[in-house]
Amino acid sequence: MTLEVLAADGLVTVQDLGRRGWGRFGVPRSGPMDAFALRAANALAGNPPEAAALEIGLGDAAFRSTQDCLIAVTGAGYALSSYVWSFPLWVSLRVRGGWTIRLTKSDGGMWAYLAVAGGIETEPALGSRSTHLRGGLGKRIEAGDRLPVGPTALDAQFLAARTLPEAFRPAYTQSPLIEVIPGPQTDRFTAEGMKIFLNGCYGLSPASDRMGYRLSGPPIEHSGSADLLSEGMAMGSIQVPASGQPIVMMADCPTTGGYPKIAGVVSADLPVLAQCVPGQAQIRFRATTVEAAQARWRAMVNGLYTGVEKL
Amino acid sequence: MLKPLGDSTCLVQLGDRIAPAVNRRVHALAALIEASPLPGVIETVPAYAALLVHYDPLVTNYASVADWVLGLAERVAIDATRAPRRIQVPVRYGGESGPDLGAVAASTGLSPAEVVRLHTETEYTVYMMGFTPGFPYLGRLDPRLVVPRLETPRTLVKAGTVAIAGEQTGIYPLDSPGGWRLIGRTSLRLFDPASETPFLFAPGDLVRFVAEAVDDA
Numbered sequence: 001m002t003l004e005v006l007a008a009d010g011l012v013t014v015q016d017l018g019r020r021g022w023g024r025f026g027v028p029r030s031g032p033m034d035a036f037a038l039r040a041a042n043a044l045a046g047n048p049p050e051a052a053a054l055e056i057g058l059g060d061a062a063f064r065s066t067q068d069c070l071i072a073v074t075g076a077g078y079a080l081s082s083y084v085w086s087f088p089l090w091v092s093l094r095v096r097g098g099w100t101i102r103l104t105k106s107d108g109g110m111w112a113y114l115a116v117a118g119g120i121e122t123e124p125a126l127g128s129r130s131t132h133l134r135g136g137l138g139k140r141i142e143a144g145d146r147l148p149v150g151p152t153a154l155d156a157q158f159l160a161a162r163t164l165p166e167a168f169r170p171a172y173t174q175s176p177l178i179e180v181i182p183g184p185q186t187d188r189f190t191a192e193g194m195k196i197f198l199n200g201c202y203g204l205s206p207a208s209d210r211m212g213y214r215l216s217g218p219p220i221e222h223s224g225s226a227d228l229l230s231e232g233m234a235m236g237s238i239q240v241p242a243s244g245q246p247i248v249m250m251a252d253c254p255t256t257g258g259y260p261k262i263a264g265v266v267s268a269d270l271p272v273l274a275q276c277v278p279g280q281a282q283i284r285f286r287a288t289t290v291e292a293a294q295a296r297w298r299a300m301v302n303g304l305y306t307g308v309e310k311l
Numbered sequence: 312m313l314k315p316l317g318d319s320t321c322l323v324q325l326g327d328r329i330a331p332a333v334n335r336r337v338h339a340l341a342a343l344i345e346a347s348p349l350p351g352v353i354e355t356v357p358a359y360a361a362l363l364v365h366y367d368p369l370v371t372n373y374a375s376v377a378d379w380v381l382g383l384a385e386r387v388a389i390d391a392t393r394a395p396r397r398i399q400v401p402v403r404y405g406g407e408s409g410p411d412l413g414a415v416a417a418s419t420g421l422s423p424a425e426v427v428r429l430h431t432e433t434e435y436t437v438y439m440m441g442f443t444p445g446f447p448y449l450g451r452l453d454p455r456l457v458v459p460r461l462e463t464p465r466t467l468v469k470a471g472t473v474a475i476a477g478e479q480t481g482i483y484p485l486d487s488p489g490g491w492r493l494i495g496r497t498s499l500r501l502f503d504p505a506s507e508t509p510f511l512f513a514p515g516d517l518v519r520f521v522a523e524a525v526d527d528a
Contacts, residue, residue, distance in 0.1 A: 023356040023365065024341070025510045026440040125504045135444045136485060137504060184314035184322050229327065230441060230448070232356035232363025236317040255356050256441035264317025267368065293318035294368040301369055 002066045003116055005145040006100060010059025011210075012141040013131035014122050015113075015251075016052040022126050023255045029235065030130040030137070033057070033111045033210060033251050033274040035267070036300060037074040040164050041115035043304045044072035044092040046154040051119030052129035054141065056112045060104050063114065067097040069149070070117035070156040074164075076109020076172045076275040090169060091311065094160040109172055109275040117159070118150035132252060134211075161311040168307030170271040170300075174281045178273050179288040179296075180238065180263035185228065188260035189240070193221035197246070197262055198285055204278045211252040212239075213273065215283065219244030220262065230258040236265035248273060266293035268300050312384070313377055318368050323380060326360035329450055329478060333360045334438050338515040340380075340387045349379045357514045358439040359448075395436075396516045400482070400497050402431075402473050406526025408496035409473065415458055415492050427522050429453040430494065435480060437516045445484035445502035447512045452478050464490030471496045473520065495520075 005012070015038060018031030032038040032055055042051045054063075056078065065071075072092045073080045080087045083099045089112065095101060103112055122129050122138070131138030141147070186194060202217035226242035233239070237249045239259035248265060249257070251274075265273055266288060276283060316322045323340065326333030340362055341355045351371030356363040366376045404427045405412040416423045435449035442448075452475055460476045465488060468474070472483045474491035483489055484501035501511045512518065 020365075021354050022444070022509075023354050023363075024440060024514055025444060025512075026442060026446050027444040126509060132444075134485075134487070137444075181315055181317055184316050184324075229329065229359050229361075230439065231358040231361040232316075232320070232322065234317060234320045234363070234365065236319075254441060254443075256358050256439060261316065264315070264320075266318050290315045290318050290373040294372055297318060297368055 001069060001118065001149040003120070003147040003149055004064045004066065005141055005143055005147065006062040006064055007143050008061045008141050010061065010105070011057045012061050013055050013133070014052050014120050014129050014138055014141065014147070015055045015131060016129045017050050019126055019128035019130050019132070019137070023232070026255050027126060027135060028132055028252050028254055030132040031251050032113065034075055034113070034271040036170050036271040037111070037113045039301065040090065040169070040304055041072045041074040041113040043308060044074070044090070044162060044164065045070055045115040045117045046152065046159045047115055047117060047119050051115065052122065053113050053115040053120060056103050056114060057110055060102070062103070063101045064099065065095060065097055065101070065116070068156070069095055069097070070159055071095050071101065072115050073103065073112055075112035077106060077277070078109070078112035079104045079106045091163045092160050094156050108174065110277060111274060116149050117154060117156060118152035121148045121150040134252070162308050163311050164304065164308050168303040172272055172275050174277060176269070176272045176276065176281070177284050177286050178269045179266045179293060180285050181266060181290050181293060182263045182287050183261070185260040185262065188223055188228070189262055190221045190223045193223070194262070196220055198287060200284070202246070202283045204276050204281045204283065206278045208278055210250055211254070212250055213248040213276070215246045215248065217245070220246060222260065226259060228258050228260050230256045233257045233261060234264070236267070236270050237261050238263045238265065250274065267297040268293065313381055315373055316363065318373070320363055320365050321373065321376060321380070323362045323364065323384060324360065325362070329359050329438065331436060334436065335389050336387060337362050339389050340384055341514070343383045343387055344380065349376065352376060358441070396513070398512065398516055398518050400499055400518060400520050401523045402495040402497050402520050403523050404495035404525045408526065409494040411492040412494045415456070415475065415494060418458055419455060421455065424525060426456065426494065427525050429456055430475070430480065431520045431522050435518045437512050437514050437518060439514055440512065443483070443485050443487050445510050445512070447481055447518070449480045449518055450478055452480050458492055460490040461492065464488050468493060469496065471498065471501070473497060
């Protein structure tokens with residue numbers, strides 16, 4: 001089966017859970033900006049968590065399947081329609097071969113995920129189908145592309161019309177309180193600087209992209225130099241360069257960086273942060289512990305299996 | 312020594328400066344972790360003086376990873392019998408291949424030929440890789456060759472370009488922007504995603520540059 005790309009006005013890429021094992025060679029993880037939404041799209045479409053799906057951002061997109069298939073669209077900031085009907089996101093749907101699947105940009109978010117039962121089966125690079133444009137791994141999906149979809153043994157009739165209720169989804173909002181684990185370089189900031197970070201309200205700069213979200217707000221004071229010997233970092237790491245304006249590293253985060261890291265965003269809140277809209281979002285941070293953060297993330301991912309219900 | 316960075320990685324700090332002994336400990340700990348992985352530990356990213364450990368909090372948790380990594384860190388010994396790989400890199404210096412060779416010579420008070428001699432005399436260690444896939448951070452550069460980065464990075468540096476900045480030298484594996492001073496170019500391919508061994512270098516390798524030619528500026 002093939003998924004034809006009719007339109008891709010913004011940034012459309014294939015993503016799975018990310019490229020693992022090549023970080024020591026300088027290869028970023030990549031993967032989805034909103035990892036929960038990708039997992040949910042796969043769960044609703046009957047795919048394993050590691051299946052590849054399409055990430056759609058920054059503009060409208062439209063697709064057409066060559067055969068009847070089961071799809072699910074999750075995420076935020078998009079409206080879904082197919083043939084003559086509108087559908088909510090976070091629902092599994094049976095779509096006839098030849099119907100147009102249209103995603104239209106709307107308010108309240110940045111990224112949508114389209115999973116097709118069987119998974120998108122583009123050629124993997126370095127063990128993953130995740131796209132990293134700067135590294136030449138995968139490509140930008142364009143109108144006219146034909147994406148292979150893998151086989152599925154599942155019964156679409158049975159899997160269609162299921163949803164993940166709102167209580168089990170990330171609490172997407174443009175005024176989020178994002179939990180962070182302080183450190184590892186808290187000593188590189190003054191006590192006042194830490195206080196400013198945890199009490200301040202930050203906007204999101206339009207210069208944000210899949211590599212990093214640049215925040216603008218009250219500047220954070222360093223205790224000394226803002227230069228750090230380059231060391232490993234990951235999605236969610238919050239670097240603070242000399243300007244005092246924090247940068248949250250996102251999915252295409254380089255493997256290493258040279259600015260002090262004031263904190264790391266917890267996995268459970270990265271989806272909410274990822275869906276923040278530049279120029280609109282007002283972001284605040286709150287400190288938590290690594291134990292509490294891991295418990296929250298486990299509960300959220302468990303909810304994908306316990307929370308899905310028939311419409 | 313070990314701190315969480317978010318809820319899916321932790322950072323092991325083994326020093327705070329660029330020093331061969333510290334960096335060898337980083338690579339030795341990375342090798343130990345890879346030789347006896349704990350379920351849920353995904354990979355490590357070695358840098359100059361710190362090792363980042365990625366793990367999956369759906370499989371394990373911070374306390375388990377921390378205990379296990381600290382246990383290994385206590386036992387880490389630098390295995391002198393395990394010889395690092397040695398790689399020779401042929402370079403065409405100066406001219407169109409290394410447009411900053413003349414400027415580097417001028418600012419260091421050396422002749423272009425002396426810059427090339429000093430650059431090829433040292434055996435470098437791949438301290439870490441980063442910036443783009445396959446970019447090796449090599450040190451230490453002869454102190455006489457230390458020059459600052461460009462104030463405004465170039466928007467395009469060609470793949471294979473050999474460059475210096477501060478106490479480091481490196482090679483751009485892909486066409487990319489870059490702020491280092493460009494002194495030459497190699498025809499070796501540093502990154503080939505389709506190959507079974509996609510990367511020419513690995514962290515900890517020893518590298519020597521060989522001058523194929525020195526072109527006039």
